[in-house]
Amino acid sequence: MAAADELAWVVQRPARRRRTASHRQRARVDSLPGLRGRHLMDASGFYRVFSAATYRIYLGTTPPVEGSAPYDTDNALPAYIDGSELASDAYYVSVSYYNGIIDSGFLPLGPSGATYLRIDLLDAEDIGNPPLGPHEWRLEARSGGVVRIHGVYLEPGTNRAEQWAVAYTTDGSNPATDTPTIYPAVSATGMSVLAYDLPAQAHGTTVKVRLQTRRNDGTVGVPSWRYSESSTVLTIVTDATGPAAPPAGGRGLA
Amino acid sequence: MGPGEHGDALRITASSVESLPHHITGAITGVAVLASAARNGTGVGTIQSYVGGVDGGGVSLAWTAPGSATEGVPVLCPSDGVYLLQDGADAEKWLRVQVYIDSLIPGQGGSIRLYGQYNNAIGSDDVDSTEASAGDVETWTVGVSNASSVGVSNVVAWVDSDTDGIAICLDGSSWVSPTSEGAGLAIGNIAAGATTTLHLQRTIASSSAADGSIETLLHFSWEGI
Numbered sequence: 519m520a521a522a523d524e525l526a527w528v529v530q531r532p533a534r535r536r537r538t539a540s541h542r543q544r545a546r547v548d549s550l551p552g553l554r555g556r557h558l559m560d561a562s563g564f565y566r567v568f569s570a571a572t573y574r575i576y577l578g579t580t581p582p583v584e585g586s587a588p589y590d591t592d593n594a595l596p597a598y599i600d601g602s603e604l605a606s607d608a609y610y611v612s613v614s615y616y617n618g619i620i621d622s623g624f625l626p627l628g629p630s631g632a633t634y635l636r637i638d639l640l641d642a643e644d645i646g647n648p649p650l651g652p653h654e655w656r657l658e659a660r661s662g663g664v665v666r667i668h669g670v671y672l673e674p675g676t677n678r679a680e681q682w683a684v685a686y687t688t689d690g691s692n693p694a695t696d697t698p699t700i701y702p703a704v705s706a707t708g709m710s711v712l713a714y715d716l717p718a719q720a721h722g723t724t725v726k727v728r729l730q731t732r733r734n735d736g737t738v739g740v741p742s743w744r745y746s747e748s749s750t751v752l753t754i755v756t757d758a759t760g761p762a763a764p765p766a767g768g769r770g771l772a
Numbered sequence: 773m774g775p776g777e778h779g780d781a782l783r784i785t786a787s788s789v790e791s792l793p794h795h796i797t798g799a800i801t802g803v804a805v806l807a808s809a810a811r812n813g814t815g816v817g818t819i820q821s822y823v824g825g826v827d828g829g830g831v832s833l834a835w836t837a838p839g840s841a842t843e844g845v846p847v848l849c850p851s852d853g854v855y856l857l858q859d860g861a862d863a864e865k866w867l868r869v870q871v872y873i874d875s876l877i878p879g880q881g882g883s884i885r886l887y888g889q890y891n892n893a894i895g896s897d898d899v900d901s902t903e904a905s906a907g908d909v910e911t912w913t914v915g916v917s918n919a920s921s922v923g924v925s926n927v928v929a930w931v932d933s934d935t936d937g938i939a940i941c942l943d944g945s946s947w948v949s950p951t952s953e954g955a956g957l958a959i960g961n962i963a964a965g966a967t968t969t970l971h972l973q974r975t976i977a978s979s980s981a982a983d984g985s986i987e988t989l990l991h992f993s994w995e996g997i
Binding site: 554555556557558559560561562563564565566567568569570571617618619620 | 778779781782784791793809810811864888889890891892893894895896897898899900901904905914932976980981982983984985986987988989990991992993994995996997
């Protein structure tokens, strides 16, 4: 029985009809003026409308940043960009997939999981990429004021480097790019580990090092070096008084 | 105030399960938030515990809805159970909480973050690119359940004026899209514990643009305790 009907029944019932406890309870609660009132409720839910997914193509002279404006969009790959529209330079290309709401983020297109490919254009022609830079590297202060450069390089294929390219300074300035003074050979296997000791310096000398790789795209007689992208510069202060650090963090010392 | 009273009397259900309007995060020790009124909107509200009754027993809880400047009247929670906390400026902005009295400590304050719920019984499913391109009409039903201990009367439903493409009806064919209570769909009376079926229809126009956040918002009014 609906509430309004119950109330009407309570009001209109014959006086002699016996009320049950249940009816008395309902009459008390449901019919008292002031207890019943007007109430409000909302019902809410959300949904999305997706559009057909497209590829967002990013292109610039620096590695693209997620969330920046795409250079172009295409419904399918491969997509083409007219090279004659671009000046001679190094370009970086990234791609994401976008359905109008959710962006995939950049796909790992390049070597070592890089989210971009590099294209080097000269008069609208692709002249190939320079070698990759060091995969990982660091400096170690050795005894006697020696600084050791540790580096790992990995790049199979024809793009691989032929030499490491080491530039360093001892006057506090940053070494210039593409002007090495030391160039150890890179293994022909495409993987190379560098452990190179710089000449000993006086105690407390600030040594700054830039480590790149390079490949000769010319001839032996007339070399034309292509350098890897510029690395960061690492800085270390030489130690000519202390002993050499124990290997492997001191393991084996009693 | 207890659950199923005032604005908590009517609940939207799907297959007899309550459809909640919010994804809720945050709580204070000894309190689990079970549900919140859609009228709270989205955003951050606060829940505050106080020393309980005049005899110092129990703990009281108060709710301040997102955007509200008025804390609700503290509700005494003498024992484990479900309680309804109402905002001080709008009593229909409530929070239904489960209290575990042994863990409830007076003097706690905490933020309750209310996020819009996607793809619940009101929001329905997402619209894929094919449907968005060609256009789409979808119909479904929800239950309007009376969770109170007495009957409610003069139940009226209408569509928020900012909600596009939504129609409602009681018979699955007489679709209307009223945007005011006065012109609203009269559902009538719902006995205690009973459920009335409400039909919903969503129309997506062809060539609809992508949108990551579209809200379907319905309003209800009724008389009850």
